Amino acid sequence: MCARSLESIRGDFPLIASHPLAYLDNAATTQKPAAVLKAMEEYYEKSNANPFRGVYELSEEATTAYEHARSVVADFIHAKRSEEIVFTRNASESLNLVAYSYGRKMLKPGDEIVVSVMEHHSNFLPWKMVAEETGATLVALNPNPDGEITKESLSVIGPKTKLVAITQVSNVFGRPNDIAAITSLAHQYGAVVVVDGAQSVPHMPVDVQALDADFLAFSGHKMFAPMGIGVLYGRMELLEAMPPFMRGGEMIEIVHWDRVTYAPVPHKFEAGTVNAGGAVALAAAMEYMKSIGWDTIMKQEEALTRRAVEGLLAIPHVRLVGSEDPSMHQGIVTFLVEGVHPHDIASILDSKQIAVRAGHHCAWPLMDYLGIHSTCRASFAVYNTMEEVDRFLEAVAGLRTAMGLPD
Amino acid sequence: MAERTFYNEILTDHNLHPQHKKKIENPDYVLEGVNPSCGDDIFLSLRLSGDTIVDVGFEGDGCAISQASADMMAELVMGKTIAEAEHYMDLFYRMIKNEASEEEIEELEEASVLQDISHMPARVKCAVLGWHTLEEMLNKHKA
Numbered sequence A: 001m002c003a004r005s006l007e008s009i010r011g012d013f014p015l016i017a018s019h020p021l022a023y024l025d026n027a028a029t030t031q032k033p034a035a036v037l038k039a040m041e042e043y044y045e046k047s048n049a050n051p052f053r054g055v056y057e058l059s060e061e062a063t064t065a066y067e068h069a070r071s072v073v074a075d076f077i078h079a080k081r082s083e084e085i086v087f088t089r090n091a092s093e094s095l096n097l098v099a100y101s102y103g104r105k106m107l108k109p110g111d112e113i114v115v116s117v118m119e120h121h122s123n124f125l126p127w128k129m130v131a132e133e134t135g136a137t138l139v140a141l142n143p144n145p146d147g148e149i150t151k152e153s154l155s156v157i158g159p160k161t162k163l164v165a166i167t168q169v170s171n172v173f174g175r176p177n178d179i180a181a182i183t184s185l186a187h188q189y190g191a192v193v194v195v196d197g198a199q200s201v202p203h204m205p206v207d208v209q210a211l212d213a214d215f216l217a218f219s220g221h222k223m224f225a226p227m228g229i230g231v232l233y234g235r236m237e238l239l240e241a242m243p244p245f246m247r248g249g250e251m252i253e254i255v256h257w258d259r260v261t262y263a264p265v266p267h268k269f270e271a272g273t274v275n276a277g278g279a280v281a282l283a284a285a286m287e288y289m290k291s292i293g294w295d296t297i298m299k300q301e302e303a304l305t306r307r308a309v310e311g312l313l314a315i316p317h318v319r320l321v322g323s324e325d326p327s328m329h330q331g332i333v334t335f336l337v338e339g340v341h342p343h344d345i346a347s348i349l350d351s352k353q354i355a356v357r358a359g360h361h362c363a364w365p366l367m368d369y370l371g372i373h374s375t376c377r378a379s380f381a382v383y384n385t386m387e388e389v390d391r392f393l394e395a396v397a398g399l400r401t402a403m404g405l406p407d
Numbered sequence B: 001m002a003e004r005t006f007y008n009e010i011l012t013d014h015n016l017h018p019q020h021k022k023k024i025e026n027p028d029y030v031l032e033g034v035n036p037s038c039g040d041d042i043f044l045s046l047r048l049s050g051d052t053i054v055d056v057g058f059e060g061d062g063c064a065i066s067q068a069s070a071d072m073m074a075e076l077v078m079g080k081t082i083a084e085a086e087h088y089m090d091l092f093y094r095m096i097k098n099e100a101s102e103e104e105i106e107e108l109e110e111a112s113v114l115q116d117i118s119h120m121p122a123r124v125k126c127a128v129l130g131w132h133t134l135e136e137m138l139n140k141h142k143a
Helices: A006-011 A014-018 A034-047 A057-076 A091-106 A125-134 A152-156 A179-188 A236-241 A276-292 A294-313 A342-351 A364-370 A386-397 B009-016 B064-077 B082-096 B102-107 B109-119 B121-142
Strands: A085-088 A112-116 A137-141 A161-167 A192-196 A215-219 A230-234 A252-256 A259-262 A318-321 A332-337 A357-359 A375-379 B029-034 B041-049 B052-061
Touching: A006 A014, A006 A294, A034 A057, A034 A276, A057 A085, A057 A276, A085 A091, A091 A125, A091 A161, A091 A192, A091 A215, A091 A230, A112 A125, A125 A137, A137 A152, A137 A161, A152 A179, A161 A179, A179 A192, A230 A236, A276 A294, A294 A318, A294 A332, A294 A386, A342 A357, A342 A375, A342 A386, A342 B064, A342 B121, B009 B064, B009 B109, B029 B121, B041 B064, B041 B121, B052 B064, B052 B082, B064 B082, B064 B109, B064 B121, B082 B102, B082 B109, B082 B121, B102 B109, B109 B121
Parallel strands: A112 A137, A112 A161, A161 A192, A192 A215
Antiparallel strands: A085 A230, A215 A230, A252 A259, A318 A332, A332 A375, A357 A375, B029 B041, B041 B052
């Protein structure tokens, strides 16, 4: 297969191709390629019926499409079996599923839950809830100011640790964490590791077996799929031992007034009518990414990130959050401009047709830990261009002047 | 495409050199206002003599819009009666909803530079932070 040109890739995204905006908020959500939109439309035009319900052919087709999507996802993250893939709404729901179903059942007073302070609220609040409800203790895993989890900091993982909640790539630092080292240590103590893959799965090859992850959560909408479809990967024996998260239709085996048994994994965790169109579109997004190839995706994101990091460092009064080494940013660059509030930065950039995120990025504990209130973040996808990064840098360079401050 | 920004000199000047960002003497009321969308907060203090606002000041950190808007508000309501302050409040709220007439907007003096905030729904909360805090304070006073 010959490599796709960056220009033609950009043309795959109707919103990007038709909008003057430099869209640099891809860590929040990505735009959708025509192939994904078409896959969803085709599902509803040609294969739609309620999966698993009907004995008629169309329902079988819907079931086949949905289960095929599951196997595409399993393949994409190298799961051993497609039954280890549970479809959810998003990474938040996946993480809540593990917290409600595994955490509340398996943890006891005296147990420790190790949570990194760089977690998104969705991999922090569920564990705080589990700690409060079970009497387990939350233990903080602290990165250094470069956003690195050092070997020494991992000493908080010990005999009392029953669960470790860690993001593979922080949505603020953008720095990849060494998940394999963390699972290897945690497993020595019999703890399970819950990995937030929301910022990693869209941007780098992830192999759950190589990482030896027990759970991995991610969202479709951050990787070119529609909103409302997400994934929980879980190790089969763990999923089998867990009670259902939600109860309702199509997650049962037998239901009588006095006797209920549940469907096998993964259906036990997919109560109610599923988002088959979303699952099909997620599979199409993964196929789309495969058709471009990781080489092209990663090379372009790396080049954009390097230009942004080096460019920002060259602007006076700009400070990066996390490492100054571009290779330590997986497409995410978070920064501050002395004297200019991040919300003003985002508004001024917006007036120049540049979309960046401002705020606490749903990582308030990390902001507290770093002693900052809020930040600005630019995040890239394969369809972004060097010209967009340059426009962004030029706008950032003019911020202090625009706010009446000396250069 | 035209740039739609109101980060002009009036606004940046109120942000960088606020006249009312200070503690005031013997305040009758001090109230914290929080913007839940970003966590920014201000502490507004007020001293009354009868029905007249004789001193007003604010402290805290926030974006240029929230800081400048609070400073412009303080300048407007200083020396005015509660009823007059409430009149400005009503005008300001209507201006940022794009519902005020030209003449009404003019009454708001420098605070009128914030009229374009109606095009930026995400920043409305920043602009009204000071005003909402003042409103809450005056309601407390009247209760």
